[in-house]
Amino acid sequence: MLKTYTYPKFPYRQSEEQKTGRPTPHAAVVVGAGPIGLTMALDLAARGLSVVVLDDNDTVSIGSRAVCYAKRPLEIWNRLGVAAPMVERGISWKVGKVFFRNDLAYSFDLLPEPHHQMPAMINLQQYYLEEALVGAAMRHDLVELRWKHKLLSLTQDEQGAQLTVETPDGIFRMQTDWVIACDGANSDTRRLLGAEFTGQFFQDRFLIADVVMQADFPTERWFWFDPPFHPNQSVLLHKQADNVWRIDFQLGWDADPEEEKKPERVIPRIQAMLGEKAKFELEWVSVYQFACRRMKDFRVGRVLFAGDAAHQVSPFGARGANTGVQDVDNLAWKLALVHADRAPVALLDSYHEERAFAADDNLLNSTRSTDFITPKSKGSRRFRDAVLELAKTETFARPLVNSGRLSTPTPYLDSSLNTPDAAPFKGRMSPGTPCADAPVLQSGAPAWLLPQLGEGFTLLCFGEQGITSVAAGDVQARVLRVGTEIIDAQGVLTERYDGQPGTCYLIRPDQHVAARWRRFDRALVESALRRCLALH
Amino acid sequence: MPLIHTPNIADPDGFYEELISAQRDLSDEQAELMNAKLILVLANQVGDRATLTEALALARPKS
Numbered sequence: 001m002l003k004t005y006t007y008p009k010f011p012y013r014q015s016e017e018q019k020t021g022r023p024t025p026h027a028a029v030v031v032g033a034g035p036i037g038l039t040m041a042l043d044l045a046a047r048g049l050s051v052v053v054l055d056d057n058d059t060v061s062i063g064s065r066a067v068c069y070a071k072r073p074l075e076i077w078n079r080l081g082v083a084a085p086m087v088e089r090g091i092s093w094k095v096g097k098v099f100f101r102n103d104l105a106y107s108f109d110l111l112p113e114p115h116h117q118m119p120a121m122i123n124l125q126q127y128y129l130e131e132a133l134v135g136a137a138m139r140h141d142l143v144e145l146r147w148k149h150k151l152l153s154l155t156q157d158e159q160g161a162q163l164t165v166e167t168p169d170g171i172f173r174m175q176t177d178w179v180i181a182c183d184g185a186n187s188d189t190r191r192l193l194g195a196e197f198t199g200q201f202f203q204d205r206f207l208i209a210d211v212v213m214q215a216d217f218p219t220e221r222w223f224w225f226d227p228p229f230h231p232n233q234s235v236l237l238h239k240q241a242d243n244v245w246r247i248d249f250q251l252g253w254d255a256d257p258e259e260e261k262k263p264e265r266v267i268p269r270i271q272a273m274l275g276e277k278a279k280f281e282l283e284w285v286s287v288y289q290f291a292c293r294r295m296k297d298f299r300v301g302r303v304l305f306a307g308d309a310a311h312q313v314s315p316f317g318a319r320g321a322n323t324g325v326q327d328v329d330n331l332a333w334k335l336a337l338v339h340a341d342r343a344p345v346a347l348l349d350s351y352h353e354e355r356a357f358a359a360d361d362n363l364l365n366s367t368r369s370t371d372f373i374t375p376k377s378k379g380s381r382r383f384r385d386a387v388l389e390l391a392k393t394e395t396f397a398r399p400l401v402n403s404g405r406l407s408t409p410t411p412y413l414d415s416s417l418n419t420p421d422a423a424p425f426k427g428r429m430s431p432g433t434p435c436a437d438a439p440v441l442q443s444g445a446p447a448w449l450l451p452q453l454g455e456g457f458t459l460l461c462f463g464e465q466g467i468t469s470v471a472a473g474d475v476q477a478r479v480l481r482v483g484t485e486i487i488d489a490q491g492v493l494t495e496r497y498d499g500q501p502g503t504c505y506l507i508r509p510d511q512h513v514a515a516r517w518r519r520f521d522r523a524l525v526e527s528a529l530r531r532c533l534a535l536h
Numbered sequence: 537m538p539l540i541h542t543p544n545i546a547d548p549d550g551f552y553e554e555l556i557s558a559q560r561d562l563s564d565e566q567a568e569l570m571n572a573k574l575i576l577v578l579a580n581q582v583g584d585r586a587t588l589t590e591a592l593a594l595a596r597p598k599s
Contacts, residue, residue, distance in 0.1 A: 368549050371556060379567035380556045387552075394541055394594070399548040 003212050003281050004242040005127055007059045010134065012148040018172040026052050026176040027339060029163065031151055031189050034061065035126065036307030036324040037182030038133035042080045043332035044180075045142035047455060047509075049339060052176075053137065054165060058147035060134065063284035064125035064210050067238060067246050068318035072409045072434060073325035074118040075450055079511070082136045083118065086129060089241050090122030096221040098403055100388035102228055106398050107220075110406070115492045116437045117448040121406065123240045125210075126321075154179065154192050156302045178335060179303040182324075185291075187309035193300050199293025200367065202314065203253040204374050207260050207287050211245045211270060213280035223403040225373075225388055229272040234373050234403075237273075244283055247273070248315075250374070257287035290314045292367050294359045298352040304331060311359035316369035316404030319362045326409060327355050333455075333509035337533065342475050347534040350417050358410035365405045372402035409434045412512065419506075419515035419528040426498040435511045438493035440486040449493055452486055454478060456509050457529060462494065463501030467520050472529040477506060508532060537582075539590040 017024045028044055030037045033055035041051045069090065077083040094110040112120035137143040152171065153164040156179075163174040181189035190197060222237040224230070233250035240246060249269055251260055259265060266285050271278065294311035298304060307324030331351050337343035375381035390397035412418065412432035419431060429436065438449045453460075457477035461467055464484070470477045480486065488494050497505060506514040506528050515528035530536070545551050559567045579588055 365549070368553050371553070375556075377559065377567070378564050379559045379562070379571075383552075383555065390594075396541055396543050396545070399543045399545070400552050402549065402552070405549070 003283060004244055005125070005283075007062070007127070008131065008134075010058045010145065010147045012058055012168060013146075014167065014169045015146060015172075017174065018167060018169060021172065023173050023175040025160075026050070026174065028052070028178045028180060028335070029054060029161075029174060029176040030180045030182055032181070032183035032187075032307075032309070033057075033130075033134070033145060033147075034182060034184060034307070035066065035129055035133065035321050036309075036328060037180075038130065038137055039077070039080070039325050039328045040180050040182055040306060040332065041137055041143045041145075042082065042133065042140065043076075043328050044336060045137075045140045046080055047332055047336035048142070049336055050142040050144075052144045052146060052174075054146050054149040054151060054163075056148065056150035060130035061126040063208075063286055064127065064240060064244065064246065066126045066129075066318070066321040067123050067240060068322075068406070069122050069124060069129070070318065070322045070407045071112075071116060071118045071120050072407075073322050074122070075434075075437065075511070076325050076329045078118060078451070080136070082132050085132045086124055087119065087122060089128055090124035091219055091239050091241055092119045092122055093219045093221060093239070094120060095218070096223065096403075098388075098391070098401055099222065099224040099227060100385075100391070101226050103392060105225075105388050105391045105401065108398070115439050115490070117450065118437070121318075123238060123246075125240050125242075125244060128241065151183075151188055151192070154189065154303070161302050177302065177339060180331070180335075181303060181305045181309045182307050183309050185308040185312045187305070189303065190295065190305065190309055193303060195300055195305075196296045197293055197312075198296070199291055199312070199363065201291045201293075202289065202370055202374065204370075205251045205253060205255045205257060205260070205287055205289050206315075207249040207251055207255075207266065207269070207285070209247045209249070209266055209270060209285050210240070210283040211247055211280045212243055212283050213245060213274075213278065214243060215245065215274075215278075215280075217245075225384075225403075227273075230269065235273065236403075245280075251287070255287070260287050261285050292363045292370070294356065294363065298327075298355055299348055304335070304348070304351065306331060306355075310355070311363070313362050313366040314370045316373060317362075317366055317406055318404070319366055319407045322407040323358060323362050326358065327351075329510045330355050337475065342473060343533040344535065350415065350534060354412040354415050354417075357412060357414075361410040362407075369402045369404045373404075417508075417514060417532045417534070419524075419531055421516065423518045425516065427496055429497050429505070429513050429516070431513050431515055433513050435507060435513060436496045438488070438496055439490055440482075440493060441489045442486050447486070449486070450511060452480060453507055453511055457514075457532075458507040459525065460497070460505040460507055461520065462497070462499035462503045465502070465520060467504070470522060470525045470529060472526055472533055472535060475529065475533055477525070477529055506532070537584045537587050539587050539594065 030053045097107040098105045150166045224235040236248040238246040306327035387400045459477045502519045505516045514532040
């Protein structure tokens with residue numbers, strides 16, 4: 001197996017502190033060097049914190065695992081300077097087809113909105129994604145990657161956390177102000193803290209096969225309900241880079257995971273699907289079951305949980321890695337400000353508030369998809385089949401077909417960090433919403449809005465005004481003027497933000513809208529900035 | 537009032553979830569009776585005879 005990819009082996013090195021037995025105090029330790037942990041390290045480092053990443057392994061993700069990456073995570077990786085190789089290597093797609101038994105039920109086009117720098121969705125093997133992130137982390141002076149480091153125990157007090165870590169050279173202690181647990185659904189950190197992780201387990205099993213083949217299938221997402229080659233179950237086909245195709249077979253609860261993984265079981269399933277003559281090779285095979293659950297609190301003192309360690313969803317809708325990267329986006333700026341004593345610790349509680357809200361939205365969507373794909377009673381199966389039959393001719397039934405609702409960001413509409421609107425606005429940019437990108441001109445050259453927002457707070461002002469930067473404590477919001485620093489040549493920016501002359505937006509370091517006004521008022525902007533820093 | 541063929545249900549995912557949840561823990565027979573009642577309730581809401589005839593023809597298996 002594995003014909004297209006050679007796994008890198010990252011060097012284990014004994015740290016100075018283990019060698020000497022004298023712990024070096026660290027600002028932040030990230031547990032887990034997967035997509036979320038590596039992004040966390042890069043984002044904290046971008047904000048000036050030095051970070052140590054611990055991983056009990058020494059390579060990237062085995063097998064392709066996560067496949068689809070959505071626009072918002074790509075924008076976050078772009079902010080961190082790592083998106084370009086992902087987008088270049090990834091496969092962009094926008095058409096999905098849904099089949100029911102022998103027939104096409106309907107097809108859809110994601111119809112990505114024009115005028116965004118990042119595509120709506122790319123497909124890329126997780127190992128390529130991690131390789132790009134590891135490369136960037138290795139190049140960053142503030143990130144230290146420690147492979148073959150396993151967390152054994154963790155204690156914490158008001159001052160920080162003490163970690164016991166095992167390496168090939170034995171056991172040693174580490175001392176850190178903050179721990180960010182990004183160690184996945186089976187998080188050791190969560191287990192060590194005895195934190196609750198509850199929800200719904202689904203009694204179903206799925207076979208994932210990554211197959212290398214030269215095939216004529218278009219670059220589309222194909223989903224079958226009850227196809228003749230795999231009766232009573234669902235099948236998904238999706239393209240990745242290097243002619244690797246992801247095929248996902250629903251197996252049912254009674255399937256034996258060990259038996260089903262064997263090539264002599266997998267190959268006939270794929271032949272039934274592609275035809276006897278199809279030429280393909282297996283790259284990676286795995287059988288999984290899944291749960292929809294989350295932690296009660298994403299913050300346990302000085303330990304913060306992100307990604308699958310904090311919440312786990314079904315794979316339908318590509319909501320796992322995508323939402324984890326948005327956890328990082330939300331947490332990094334808050335932790336950096338709290339660590340620098342520029343914001344109170346209370347700001348960290350908004351991390352749980354906002355991201356648990358997003359996790360619940362993801363859990364709801366992925367549970368609904370699961371209930372459609374795997375009906376739990378005769379009655380619900382009948383409704384499902386009725387929807388699929390009607391969808392062939394009736395457009396009204398198509399919104400009811402649910403083969404996964406693809407990941408989009410959950411706006412933090414009710415967040416305690418928002419300042420509500422005092423005047424009416426058109427469009428989608430309500431407080432708590434991630435900023436929509438737009439094409440602009442900067443120094444006469446084509447550019448994009450999001451990269452202009454920078455690392456800190458920004459006051460985006462439409463029209464000529466004599467506004468200077470605004471501050472709360474020692475946190476400043478830099479002014480970005482539309483019409484001078486950036487030019488809205490195409491009018492898209494003004495339309496997306498309903499940017500009538502005089503309009504100002506206060507934008508958070510994670511590119512979310514905190515507040516907006518129809519005219520600049522220094523006292524109101526300062527008050528909104530204080531609110532967004534939990535400085536009450 | 538012609539039959540509506542285009543999407544007209546607000547919050548389709550939420551509606552579908554509510555529909556399925558409404559039958560949780562019912563026996564097959566109870567669920568079938570509930571479906572029959574639901575059709576009659578909705579038919580009464582539609583009222584228009586020509587529309588109902590069109591809907592019946594659409595739902596019936598084509599042979």
